[in-house]
Amino acid sequence: MPVVAESTSSALTQGIRVRVQSLYLPEQSNPRDARYVFAYTITISNESQATAQLRTRHWIITDGRGEVEEVRGDGVVGEQPKLAPGQSFQYTSGCVLTTAVGTMTGSYRFWRDDDSYFDAEIAAFSLASPVRNEDLN
Secondary structure, eight states: OOOOOOSEEEEEETTEEEEEEEEEOGGGOBGGGTBEEEEEEEEEEEOSSSOEEEEEEEEEEEETTOOEEEEEEESBTTBOOEEOTTOEEEEEEEEEESSSEEEEEEEEEEEETTSOEEEEEEEEEEEEOSOOGGGGO
16 A cells, blocks of 8 residues: 555546545544544546546545545535536545544546446545644643
8 A cells, every 4th residue: 555645636547637635624623532534625627528427436545544444425425427528527525534644545437428437546645634643642
């Protein structure tokens, strides 16, 4: 498992670009209770010549102890955006960890109008709090 230090990532798969920016939310976190809350904003852009619709998501979330949680589901934030060439879709979601650091990676399954599909990569990005365990003592 690669160590990821960047709070941003970008990947391009079959003309679909997925950019991510993560952010620690101290006002919603409580390190003494091992609660670290992060937001991430994702921008999905169709740089191809064909329309594509996001149908499902697959996340792999790894905490600072190396424990992995996988999340699968339909769409994102209750939507299944259909992107024509040149269009983009942006949303913000969140993740709660019990450790001050972690990583997320995954994929979105896109369908084309010809009923073909592919998995667009979500490149790994970090979830990192400035709070260290020794700060809690």
